[in-house]
Each structure stands twice: as structure tokens, then as C-alpha cells.
Amino acid sequence: MVQADTTTSFRNIAYLRHVEMLGNAGLPDIPSFTNEFLSRNADVVTVQEQSALRALHILIAGCGSVGGAVVEPLVRLGVGALRLADPDVFATSNLNRQACTVHDLGRYKTDVLLERALSINPFVQVESMSGGLTPDNVENAVVGCGAIFDGVDGSASPWVKWLLHACAAAHRIPVIAGADFGGKAVLYIFDYRRHPVPFYGRSSEEAHRRGDFVQAVRWLGRRHFPADFLPIVSDRLLTGEPWPQVSYCAMTLGALASRTIIDVVLGRRVPHVVSSDIHMKVRPLHSRLAMLARQPIALLRTLRELRQGPVAATIVARQKELRLPAFLAPIAEAIRGAPSAHNTQPWRVLVRTDRCIEIGWQRARQLHVADSDARGLCLSLGCAIEAVNTVAHIDLVAHAGVDPLASDWHGGRLEISGIREKTYYRDAGVLAFRSTNRHAFLTVSPDRRIMRACEEQGATFGVTTAVSSDRRVLDSLRDLTAAAARQHFQQDEYLAELLLWTRFTDAEQRRAKDGFTPQTLGIDPLTAAVLRGLRSSSLLRAGARRAGLAQAMAAVAASAFVHCGGALAICTDDLSPKGLISSGRAMMAIWIELTRSNLAVQPVFFPLGTPAHRRDVRNLFGVSSGDVVALLRIGVPTRAATRSPRLALDTICEVTT
Secondary structure, three states: OOOHHHHHHHHHHHHHHHHHHOOOOOOOOHHHHHHHHOHHHEOOEOHHHHHHHHHOEEEEEOOOOOOHHHHHHHHHHOOOEEEEEOOOEOOHHHOOOOOOOHHHOOOEHHHHHHHHHHHHOOOOEEEEEOOOOOOOOHHHHHOOOOEEEEOOOOOOOHHHHHHHHHHHHHOOOOEEEEEEEOOEEEEEEEOOOOOOOHHHHOOOHHHHHOOOHHHHOHHHOOOOOOOOOHHHHHHHHHHOOOOOOOHHHHHHHHHHHHHHHHHHHOOOOOOOEEEEEHHHHOOOHHHHHHHHHHHHHHHHHHHHHHHOHHHHHHHHHHHHOOOOOHHHHHHHHHHHOOOOHHHOOOEEEEEEEOOEEEEEEOHHHOOOOOOOOOHHHHHHHHHHHHHHHHHEEEEEEOOOOOOOOOOOOOOEEEEEEEEOHHHHHHHHHHHHHOOEOOOOEEOOOOOHHHHHHHHHHHHHOOOEEEEEOOHHHHHHHHHHHHHHHHHHHHOHHHHHHHHHOEOOOHHHHHHOOOOEOHHHHOOOHHHHHHHHHHOOOHHHHHHHHHOOHHHHHHHHHHHHHOOOOEEEEEEEOOOOHHHHHHHHHHHHHHHHHHHHOOOEEEEOOHHHOOHHHHHHHHHHOOOOOOEEEEEEEEEEEOOOOOOOOOOOHHHHEEEOO
């Protein structure tokens, strides 16, 4: 606990700031301030409730995401006294949800919250226990409080958490314990005035003493975990990675707790569990019902995966052996998120120094049928290089070779001089959000200013960019796409390769974080099951083609140009690997520009499969020379795309230093 003079010092500073804010009009008397400060609570908070709050001395045990979220709403409601206990200081990872700013990093959480409380109400009594709760001081911290809010991290301090509840039960002090499960804020009310048994007997002293986390948190129950958070639970218990926590859940906890504390203090009957699931509240009814139905299944799957812990732990250990220099982590992430044909993610990143990487490709990820001339590969490498250029200052030294299929060929070496600090925050988010959107777009022409910006991006890389929103052009592109797609799907080798790179089931998607998924392709479960059955048999594929599979799949591909706002073609005269990489960089720069402008993009390569088709596309756009190397369908999205899976960094990166 801080010394009295320190607390007074904080209070005086806050009070003087308050006076200055009032325009130096003189010191307001405490009754006048109090009446005005609480005036807008009136009638929502009754006179009796407001009096109970003003008389209340509450211990906030743990001032992180959970406990820290309760402090400000209680102060604004008019609580009389707070005792804040937490041994931690604020870190950068706390900024997304906790009551701190960059100026507070490295400072004790309790001290920062004390100042925050006094800056709101200079007359609230606040104590700071910056050493946190310990077995030696927990008794003194509890005595004299009318209620306790438990935000103690049960995984970090299980024994202290037990002692807190044991002392509260012994002194008949009610405890409100908070937990955040992804988007669900949950409060567990232990009214030890009525039932003075720690955790109501739902957890044991021995489990807390030996630090058995799973047994120590049995009081949480199972039915309160939302289905969308259960996979995260199993992942974090297996990997030991920090638990994800978000601002809107923390804010919801603060709102729920401040109201619940009023009723608990007044001795009213409240449910043992009070919760609010933000994710569920913003879903339509049918989606909420589906999520509720999934919860038992998700719980069983989580328990099964926890029993398979050693396998997951081995994967995590392998990833941690990568030893990627910290400076290059955002560079590798940018590459990993770049687009590639069939989402093969062919990247092979060799880390030469902490400022130099070589970007090549893995031969095992070549598309022998769909990309036999390696055009798509070169475009993909260009996209990856431009993704890096979006977040960092680079100098590219291209490989001199002219055969991308040669064993020693790579896309080039990147010398990285630094991160683009002014734009990194947003542009890294744009890269992470960028995806192929195969859903319907609004048939609204893109703003001409955005299209001009795309043309300027293309010119930077020496390519010609042509845009059209003409319905006749889009209809012609639809017909060309249908004709070209039929030719592709009639080829058994092409269809077999496409199916090989599609991950139809959850198990396949867990094993391989590349290729297509039914979600990214936008196909329903029945169609996915049929296509999965075709993967293993050329005879079945032949029968399906005779039954009209190629025509049906071509019609789906062509329908993309029915619901879109426009199309953009990228043309170049330089078809060398170096020229194609530049075209890929232009394609990525344009894609990023469109994503920044809230437009959706889908590359369509069917009409570019033969020289004749490419010539037809070029003529449609009125381009006099060059070859069309990329065709983008663009428009205002009606639905967000499901992002394709991504390989782990240790799969694509190798540290050679």
C-alpha cells in the first residue's frame, strides 16, 4: 500500500487539474461538486443505491483486463473508496483493452488507475497496492471492504486467488469474480454472507496450492464457454501462449460488474452467473441457435484435443526453433499473407542477415498443369515482394536468371533498411485484411479517383492498367470466362490438380494450411462432399464431366462478372521473369490500394489461359499492345471474404545466418 503522503500528492495533483479545467473560477466546495457530479445518475440509480455506492469500500484484486475495467465505471457511478491491488506494470500488449496510454508503459497499473480515478473524482478515496496481493497481505487487504472484485489471474497466482476467496468467506464479504471468454463477459457471484465456502465448494484448496490450473478453475463450469472460444481454450492450454482479450469484452465486464456490485452490496438476490456475449448479440437468430447447438460438440472436441497435447506441443516447439530475427518478423508475416495461385504459398525465404532476405520458391509447390510456364509463380513472387515494400523500405536485387524452373533461380534479394513507421500500423492491417472475395459485389462503378490511383500504381512498375465498368465489356468477360473455364475443367489433369489443392474437411485444413477451402471457394457442404469424392478417382471425374460438371463449374466461374462493379486488366510487354515479377508487384500495389478504399478484389485467370483468349481480353479493354498478365474483378463487397489459411512461418522461412 502506498504511503499516505503519496496518495495525498496524487489527489492534490488531480484536484488542481480539475480546478484548472474549471477555468480557475475558484475552488468548488465538496458538497456542490458531489451533487453536480452525481446529478445525472439520479432516477436510474436510486437514492438508496447511490448512498450505498458512496459508502462502499471495494477491493479490486487484479487490475488488468478484468479488474482494471471495473475501476472507471465504479468511480463514475460514485463509489466512495477503492483499494487497488496488482503487482504488474503496463506493457504495450495492454494498450488494446486496458485503461492506459503509451505514456503509462512501464508504470504500475495501480498507480496509473489511482491517478485516473482521482482525475475523475478528486474526492474518492483510493489506495494503491503496487506490490499486489500476497499470502502475507491478503488478510489485511480484505478486512474493511464491503465487496471484492476478483480479477486475479488464476493461471499466474492460483494460491493467492484461493486465499482471497478463503479470507472473504471467513469475513463474510461477497466476491464478484470476472472472466472474459473471447467476446463473452462473465461474472461469478460468490455471496459469502449466505454460503461461506470458497468457490462454493466447486474447486479445492489442494488444486490451487499445487497450481493445477484445469482443476483450480472447475468453478467456471463448462456451459458458460461460448462455442467460438473453445478452440482458443485448447490452443492456449496446449501452447502456453497469452490468452486473447479484446476491448469490447473488457468494457462489457466493467458495465456488468458496476451494476451487479450495487445489487450485491444491497443484499439483493442475483444469479450466480451474470454474462453478456457480444458475439451472440450481433448475430441473427438462426446463427445464435446454430452456435448454441454447436457448443456441446465444440466442448467435446476441445477435451479430445487437450488429450492429444503432446502432438500440438511438438508443433509449437518446432515453430519456436525458427529463431527469426525480431526485425524480420513483420517482413515474414507480410510475405506469408501474399496471394498465390491455388493458394500454394510457394515462398522460400532464406534469411541471410538480420537485414537481408532471399525470396525464392519451393519446387514441391509448383502447379504443373495450371501454371506450367511459371507465369503465376512469378506474379506471386512479385506480390510477396510488394507486400514487403508496403511495410518496409527495401532495395531489390533481382536474379539474373531467365528460367524460373532452374534449380538455382529465385525472385531476388531484398535489403531492408527499416520499417515504414508512419504507415505501418494501417498498411500491415490492410495486408492482413486483403483477400480474394468470390462473393457478389454491388453493380456500382468504382470511383474514378480510385481507378486513377490504381493506374498510377501500375505505371510505377512499367505496366499498363486498363479499367472498365461498361456492362457490355463485363458481359463479354463473362462469356470468355465461361468458354475458357469449360476448356480447363474438361482436362482431367487440371481438375485433379485443383482438387488436390482443396482442403475439404476440418481435419484436412488442420493438417495443411494452404490451398483452397470450401469456405474460401464459397461452395456448400454437399457440393464439397461430391468434389471430395471425385478427388481419388479419374473414372468418377470422367463420369462427372459427362454429366455436365465442367459446364456447371464454368457457369459458376463466369457468374463472377454478373455481380461486380468493374474489371481491371494489367498488361505488360516484358514477359521475362523480372518483368512478370514487376507485374506482380503492380498487381499487389493495386490490390492494396483497392482494399484501402474498401473495395473487394477477385483475380480471374481463366480468360488468360491461352494467347488467343488474352488477345480477346486486351481488345475488350482497348489496349493496343502488350500481354494481359492479370485480370481483376472489383467492386463494393456485399460480404466479407473468408481468408485463406496460411502456412506457419517455419514452413516458409529458413535462417541461414
